[in-house]
Amino acid sequence: MTTRLLGAVLFLSVVATFSPAAATEQEPFPEYDAIAGNVDFWIRVFSEWTRAQVAVHDADHPEIVYEVLDLPGPIAERYSDEQVEFLDDARGAWGAFLEGVERKIAAAEELDEIERAWADYIVEGVGPEGLAGAHARVRTQRGVRARFREGLGRAARYEHSIREIFRGAGLPEDLAYLPHVESSFQYHARSSVGATGLWQFTRSTGRAYLRIDSLVDERLDPIAATHGAARYLRDAHDALGSWPIALTSFRRFIWSSVSSNSRQPRLDSSWGAVRAPTPHGAGELGAQGCSRPCRMASSSS
Numbered sequence: 001m002t003t004r005l006l007g008a009v010l011f012l013s014v015v016a017t018f019s020p021a022a023a024t025e026q027e028p029f030p031e032y033d034a035i036a037g038n039v040d041f042w043i044r045v046f047s048e049w050t051r052a053q054v055a056v057h058d059a060d061h062p063e064i065v066y067e068v069l070d071l072p073g074p075i076a077e078r079y080s081d082e083q084v085e086f087l088d089d090a091r092g093a094w095g096a097f098l099e100g101v102e103r104k105i106a107a108a109e110e111l112d113e114i115e116r117a118w119a120d121y122i123v124e125g126v127g128p129e130g131l132a133g134a135h136a137r138v139r140t141q142r143g144v145r146a147r148f149r150e151g152l153g154r155a156a157r158y159e160h161s162i163r164e165i166f167r168g169a170g171l172p173e174d175l176a177y178l179p180h181v182e183s184s185f186q187y188h189a190r191s192s193v194g195a196t197g198l199w200q201f202t203r204s205t206g207r208a209y210l211r212i213d214s215l216v217d218e219r220l221d222p223i224a225a226t227h228g229a230a231r232y233l234r235d236a237h238d239a240l241g242s243w244p245i246a247l248t249s250f251r252r253f254i255w256s257s258v259s260s261n262s263r264q265p266r267l268d269s270s271w272g273a274v275r276a277p278t279p280h281g282a283g284e285l286g287a288q289g290c291s292r293p294c295r296m297a298s299s300s301s
Contacts, residue, residue, distance in 0.1 A: 049143025151184030
């Protein structure tokens with residue numbers, strides 16, 4: 001897949017969570033400067049990081065990345081108990097470290113070299129507000145390079161038909177990229193909450209657009225499901241008046257509860273941007289041993 005196409009897939013996904021103010025029928029997916037970093041991050045997630053790698057980052061300011069971990073043990077689709085514990089420990093270690101930094105800053109106490117390096121990194125990246133509550137926003141994101149590559153092969157079977165259906169429904173054809181994010185073009189994909197098929201319809205929403213009963217589940221038919229997705233997206237756009245908000249609703253199937261005059265969706269942690277950490281000025285840790293924050297800071301300096 002070319003970088004241009006990958007960027008299009010990820011931009012389409014990220015723009016769905018951003019303010020729709022500048023979107024128009026002529027330019028349904030405007031290129032917001034504020035999400036350029038998010039798109040860059042997802043390019044790395046989809047094309048660089050494997051499922052054996054997990055980035056630890058800030059949920060609200062995801063351009064702040066604390067480290068990229070290599071998972072221990074055998075790598076499978078789901079985390080093993082060992083890997084879950086490993087990631088819990090990593091989040092806990094970073095949370096405790098950041099809470100200490102916040103506490104010192106609130107008490108006007110002097111930061112040590114490692115604490116100052118990370119505080120400077122956060123402030124330089126997102127401003128002083130990035131430090132407030134950072135300990136409670138530590139999140140992990142797994143790479144999906146292999147899954148995305150496999151999805152490219154599957155996409156070739158369906159993309160022409162999807163574009164044709166969307167064109168006939170008067171929808172932007174670039175919406176055909178969405179299954180890369182929804183299901184990696186796996187027609188039989190099922191999520192942990194029961195969303196199913198190429199377009200990951202839930203049973204309750206799917207029944208409004210597809211036949212789903214004891215005999216037939218059209219969510220598993222790529223063409224029928226695409227017709228249903230086209231009807232859903234048209235209804236959502238007509239109700240909400242913006243493609244970015246319509247896409248946000250598609251990710252959550254909640255368009256009937258969202259008003260185009262109400263809150264605008266914020267950038268949410270599941271679509272955050274991550275860049276490699278570059279704190280400066282961190283020295284070697286002394287006799288007390290090297291904590292995870294020290295190790296990452298000293299390796300980056």
